[in-house]
Amino acid sequence: MRRRSRDVALIAAGIALGAAAPGVARTAAGAVLGPAVFDWSRLVATPTPTGAVRQVVRRPTATLRELEIHVTTLDPGRSSHPPHTHPNEELVIVDAGTVETLSAGTWQRVGPGSVIFNASNAPHALRNVGTAPARYHVVNWSTDATPER
Secondary structure: OOHHHHHHHHHHHHOOOOOOOOOOOOOOOOOOOOOOOOOHHHOOOEEEOOEEEEEEEEEOOOOOOEEEEEEEEEOOOOEOOOOEOOOOEEEEEEEEOOEEEEEOOEEEEEOOOOEEEEOOOOOEEEEEOOOOOEEEEEEEEEOOOOOOO
């Protein structure tokens, strides 16, 4: 990955990485997330049927009703989930591997450093089409303007 792409991914993911992860400094349940520094090596990888997930944070911030960040490792040939929608917006930053993403009704192939924006209530999905595990950082947020489920 080029340094610039890596830096963009790290900055976006670093906004709130780790406040809910084991071994990482936490805020009180429901408390507004403030400034923090988080260590990738302390995020616990939890196995899933399709790879692994590192849950990073799920907290309100000063401007967001909820900020949720996780990092998924997706095994080759696997999909994260069937196409679906949700009212919150979502940013996906591909860190490693080759994936196809369903965006605006079209499957598009992208690799490391690519950024995917899933709009509110827009159908989307992601699948690993490479021969190695794919890893991507997911940043979800909701505000008072986010439609209810």
